[in-house]
Amino acid sequence: MISKRIVLHFPQRVAEKPIVYKLVKEYDLTFNILKAYVTPQEEGLMVMELSGKQDDFKKGIEYLQASGVKIQPLSEDVIRNEAKCTDCGACVPVCPTQALVVDPLTRKVHFYDNKCVACELCVKICPTKAMEIHF
Amino acid sequence: MRTIKEINEKIKKGQVVVATAEEIIELAGKKGIKKAAQEVDVVTTGTFGPMCSSGAYFNIGHSKPRVKLGGGVCKFNDVPAYTGFAAMDVYLGATALPDDDPRNKIYPGEFRYGGGHVIQELLEGKDVRLEVVAYGTDCYPRKKLETLIRLQDLNEAVLFNIRNCYQNYNVAVNLSEKIIYTYMGVLMPRLGNANYCSAGQLSPLLKDPYYKTVGIGTKIFLGGGIGYVAWHGTQHNPSVKRKPNGVPAVPSGTLAVIGDLKQMKAEWLRGTSMVGYGTTLTVGIGVPIPILNEEIAQQVAVKDEDLYAPIVDYSQNYPQCIPGALGEVSYAQLKSGKIKVEGKAVPTGALSSYAKAKEIAEELKSWIQKRDFILSEPVALLPGAESGYSFKPLHERPVT
Numbered sequence: 222m223i224s225k226r227i228v229l230h231f232p233q234r235v236a237e238k239p240i241v242y243k244l245v246k247e248y249d250l251t252f253n254i255l256k257a258y259v260t261p262q263e264e265g266l267m268v269m270e271l272s273g274k275q276d277d278f279k280k281g282i283e284y285l286q287a288s289g290v291k292i293q294p295l296s297e298d299v300i301r302n303e304a305k306c307t308d309c310g311a312c313v314p315v316c317p318t319q320a321l322v323v324d325p326l327t328r329k330v331h332f333y334d335n336k337c338v339a340c341e342l343c344v345k346i347c348p349t350k351a352m353e354i355h356f
Numbered sequence: 357m358r359t360i361k362e363i364n365e366k367i368k369k370g371q372v373v374v375a376t377a378e379e380i381i382e383l384a385g386k387k388g389i390k391k392a393a394q395e396v397d398v399v400t401t402g403t404f405g406p407m408c409s410s411g412a413y414f415n416i417g418h419s420k421p422r423v424k425l426g427g428g429v430c431k432f433n434d435v436p437a438y439t440g441f442a443a444m445d446v447y448l449g450a451t452a453l454p455d456d457d458p459r460n461k462i463y464p465g466e467f468r469y470g471g472g473h474v475i476q477e478l479l480e481g482k483d484v485r486l487e488v489v490a491y492g493t494d495c496y497p498r499k500k501l502e503t504l505i506r507l508q509d510l511n512e513a514v515l516f517n518i519r520n521c522y523q524n525y526n527v528a529v530n531l532s533e534k535i536i537y538t539y540m541g542v543l544m545p546r547l548g549n550a551n552y553c554s555a556g557q558l559s560p561l562l563k564d565p566y567y568k569t570v571g572i573g574t575k576i577f578l579g580g581g582i583g584y585v586a587w588h589g590t591q592h593n594p595s596v597k598r599k600p601n602g603v604p605a606v607p608s609g610t611l612a613v614i615g616d617l618k619q620m621k622a623e624w625l626r627g628t629s630m631v632g633y634g635t636t637l638t639v640g641i642g643v644p645i646p647i648l649n650e651e652i653a654q655q656v657a658v659k660d661e662d663l664y665a666p667i668v669d670y671s672q673n674y675p676q677c678i679p680g681a682l683g684e685v686s687y688a689q690l691k692s693g694k695i696k697v698e699g700k701a702v703p704t705g706a707l708s709s710y711a712k713a714k715e716i717a718e719e720l721k722s723w724i725q726k727r728d729f730i731l732s733e734p735v736a737l738l739p740g741a742e743s744g745y746s747f748k749p750l751h752e753r754p755v756t
Contacts, residue, residue: 307404307626307638307709307712308709308710308711308712309404309405309638309706309707309708309709309712310705310706310707310709310710311541311542311551311705311706311707312705313693313703313704313705313706314544314548314549314550314551314703314704314705315542315544315549315705323691323693323706325691325693327711328691328709328710328711328714329711330711342542345542345631346541346542346631348406348541348628348629348630348638348707349626349627349628349629349638350468350629
């Protein structure tokens with residue numbers, strides 16, 4: 222079993238087609254949608270956690286790519302600019318997945334990007350604009 | 357026990373014993389207050405948080421032909437400065453915004469750039485665009501001026517913050533059904549989070565609650581350089597309710613501080629954006645507390661467990677100026693990451709960086725140990741708990 226958080230970019234021509242449901246039906250994968258923009262006339266974007274058997278996962282990804290969906294691993298998306306971060310901790314309670322936590326000893330804020338779901342709440346509220354989004 | 361003069365002699369001889377506020381807490385816990393007071397000469401404190409009543413004044417140097425800024429308009433990177441002084445003196449406040457910033461018209465506003473950011477960029481050595489519009493006089497004929505300018509080009513550049521270093525502060529929560537954007541950060545609905553803003557056991561005025569050593573003329577760490585306490589800060593409110601250990605249970609004392617901006621560092625003065633609220637400046641301050649007697653040692657060794665802050669609703673009580681708190685919590689509880697408010701476990705967030713406050717206390721300690729920082733004697737004390745000095749609300753009267 223593997224489980225990965227990925228970002229799916231749907232070009233306009235496929236944005237209206239039912240694609241994601243086939244991951245369950247044909248490839249026996251499960252997913253948890255973490256974020257989705259479904260804007261008509263524009264590219265669609267979906268962030269999901271996709272899980273299943275190694276082989277099914279590989280085939281599922283191949284199917285998505287063949288359908289015209291661009292795939293990006295999620296961990297590359299939100300980046301902390303270490304020079305700008307002051308370790309204040311304003312981001313900590315708003316992070317829904319505890320990807321931002323305070324070290325109880327040093328009181329420094331740690332960013333675990335593998336836990337990040339790119340909801341961008343921290344990007345919006347960071348007082349020194351240390352959290353940056355890179356899509 | 358010892359005087360500031362004696363401590364300074366020890367600093368000069370390289371014999372001074374300095375501890376940070378964290379270290380004296382540990383020492384007092386191990387050896388007791390009496391022993392800690394005997395051993396330690398100076399305790400260093402620190403704080404690093406957004407402080408809105410901050411800014412800097414500049415003297416720009418006369419242009420040829422001369423221009424009079426007084427009564428005119430002066431902008432740094434589009435951020436307006438106050439010009440109501442003589443020809444080339446201006447004051448730039450941390451919360452000033454460019455005229456064309458949309459503010460909260462697109463709610464919540466981003467407030468990406470304001471006076472605080474200009475101060476940070478000047479400290480980074482960057483060129484800043486100065487723009488002046490004046491009305492012109494016989495002796496100051498010029499009406500327009502536009503030039504690039506750097507910190508080193510200015511005659512005087514002085515950080516002068518009229519309210520910093522709050523002695524204790526509210527813990528902000530939101531009881532309403534909608535998200536709110538405040539100077540205490542984003543507050544999620546239905547007690548979604550609780551934000552606090554104090555370095556607690558490292559915070560300067562919490563460690564000298566009766567202002568026995570901190571007074572006018574006290575030399576401090578300010579923005580990475582040397583500064584001084586100029587006065588008590590605006591809204592200084594020493595007459596509030598105090599805990600049995602003497603520490604105020606609500607926001608109380610404040611400091612006005614001053615220092616040469618040119619010897620400060622961008623690392624310790626950061627332009628700051630509070631979404632939906634505005635811009636500000638995050639200021640680093642460290643105050644040395646001379647251990648003149650056991651009582652001062654006792655106060656300086658009070659720990660997070662014994663320092664309390666009030667929990668205030670920022671959806672109704674704060675904006676409507678309705679007194680009352682939802683309870684109080686210790687800084688130890690706040691630092692645990694969760695507090696209980698009205699029976700609900702609420703995650704906590706800080707606006708003041710404890711990690712940076714600790715760095716400041718350590719930096720100031722090393723300055724004193726290296727003989728780079730001699731303590732000053734305050735020339736006058738701040739209004740104290742028994743002074744009757746207090747902070748009044750506005751009494752509005754009809755304009756006739």
